[in-house]
Amino acid sequence: MADQQHQHDEDVTIVDVDSVVPSRPSASSVTTYEDSAAGTKRTTFSTTPEARQSSNTSVSNPQQERKEAAARYFDGDEDLVFDPRLLEASTGSMLGGAKNEHVVEMNGDGGSHGQPSFADVDSTRHPTVLQFSDVKYEVDVTVNKQKTVKPILKGLSGQVKPGQVLAIMGASGAGKTTLLNMLAGRLSAAGHGRSSGSILVNGQKRNFNTFRQISAYVLQQDSFFATLTVRETITLSAMLRLPASMTQEEKLMRVDSVIAELGLAKCADTFVGNELIRGVSGGEKKRVNVGTELVTNPSLVFLDEPTSGLDSFNAQNVMQTLLTLAKSNRTIIATIHQPRSSIFQMFDLLLLLSEGHTMYFGPAADAVGYFGSIGYGCPDEFNPADYFLDLVSLDQRNPRALDATRKRISFLSERFEEHQQRHPVVTDVSDVISQHEKDLLASNSGEGSGRAPAKYNTSFLRQFVLLYQRSLKAMAREKIDNIARLGQTVVFSIILGIIWLNEGGSGDSSSVQAIAGAMFFLLINQSFSGIFGILFIFPVERAVVLKERASRSYHVGAYFSAKTVAEMPRSFLLNLLFSIVTYFMVGLRGGADHFFLYVLTIFLVSQTAEGIALIVSAIADDPQQAGAISPIFIVTSMLFGGFFIGVDQIPAWLAWLKHLSFLKYGFAAIMQNEFEGRMLDASCATTVAVNGTASGAGDDLCFATGEEVLDFYNLSELSLGANMGVLLGLIVGFRLISYWILRRNGPVYDTAL
């Protein structure tokens, strides 16, 4: 770092921070200078012996220093004094070893901004200035059964121009994500609040169709198909989102460029992975997340906590990537929670929030000076980011601390209001960018740009084909899942076959109950395997789909139909295998027509169960929730399926539930297929009760014909064809319901500002 500073020494104009920000307490440790060679402004934080001494002195006599600071800055009010060193023991925010020197680089082209990339010469992307003024957001909440309004953002302003990285920092609950979402024109489904203020893109109100084309939003969660490689993941995003006017070759070139720009070349052919499948590292996955958004070559990139969950090395790498993006004339806005000092130094602009108020907005390098000027000098041994977070966080450990921190936050908010009066943060666009850029911007604002761009860049059919291919590929690569399904099918079919071995072979009335039990159990078995095949996979996939839909990659209908068509053959093959083993081991009715109807019934029942699982998964937030909800449907279907409880045993007011039991239709169809038109045991004819209920001596029931069996189980209500038809209707109906739920639970856009 020292060498780097040395290189530019001849071109450097030293500006003492004291002359810019008077009365900064530890000013001797901070120097701002203009680096004319690099065209940048840098700030050096250094720990001089004097500064160290002053800091040591204050530690040795904190009470005295507290009094002095109160007298100097806060009219003697000691509550407003903040000494992070007193928090050290409890918060652990102090850096292990003081860094002697950090260099902050603003807007620069220096080494820390990475290698030049394809984007430097891209002529299709125009610079974008984002300005927001007095942005407020509030929601209605119910507290103690009283409806009340909760203000979340309380009048925030700022502006970011191309080439800059704006970091939105603040304690948890400060409003970072809410602001980021508002700036990106998105709100979470829960966020139906009211917004006011103004958000301008290139000096004009946003046209949301254009805005979505020029901006990208990188979510905090890295949701992907684990068994696709990095290249496949980014390629699919490119194929879905790039316009049809680009050739396939151009799209693939774009993918290569993005992979190169994000430093993903060495892991391009590695699976993205998840907790179970070995894949790329956390930092690489985050960059893949950025990459899938970057294929559209956006001018404006929003990122929600891009470094969260990463170790410090990977976090640093991701930040480096953002700087590279900014360098190619993009505007980058990211929320960041607790960055380490080297990451903090990479920000151009800092927006520090607390309780929805602005504590600071401006160059990140000036933040230490600003807070120093109002009585909150950052001790030299502290990471400024940690210091700011401690300074603006509500301390809720006891009422006294809570009051004191509230008072401090309100003080800081007022000081910044005053500061903002003197130095408006939002200026005229022409003050920010050159005339040439302004001319380009006019075409980029979205207003007056003629025909609104289509919602999707590819046709429904193309989306279907691409998503079908992805589903097939992902399915083929889910080796463990496929082996488990196959194993489960083979093992269960053999076990069930052994239990009911040759029961049907005799064609005897005495085996009717055993066969009915076998039939019902086989259907339950296939229902469960259909349900669990969906329950534990679909909610995870749904997160990927929600992300892709939010970026307008495809219509949910294209996804849903592609998934259905891709997965049905696998399901059919497994059901066929199960049917072959059980049919012949149990020795069911002879004849190809009966065999194929048996296969078809089992398949339809399993598909209906999958439909229920899709509905549950579309409602539930995660697999655990889905697992908890689904028994309601399954157990009800089993109870009213016609095997466990006879119709006359169901209370009249619950009788309607039997119509909802898909197992009832499946059971009726499979039993009709087995028994309809069959003679069983002529000697039983005399023992059948007048009311149609079979009877017999001892435990065994006696049935002369198959029809008596069907009557006994009350399965003659509908014909075999009608039962099959109902199952088919349920399959289509359940899928339409889950499609409708998915559609309704789609991304929510806020187009108010």
Ligand SMILES: Nc1ncnc2c1ncn2[C@@H]1O[C@H](COP(=O)(O)OP(=O)(O)OP(=O)(O)O)[C@@H](O)[C@H]1O
């Ligand atoms: N729709 C809503 N209804 C009620 N409260 C809300 C709603 N949206 C946000 N909030 C509240 O507003 C505050 C700010 O939320 P936000 O998610 O923006 O915070 P944040 O700074 O991003 O926090 P974190 O770092 O923990 O993600 C929180 O107290 C949150 O509970």
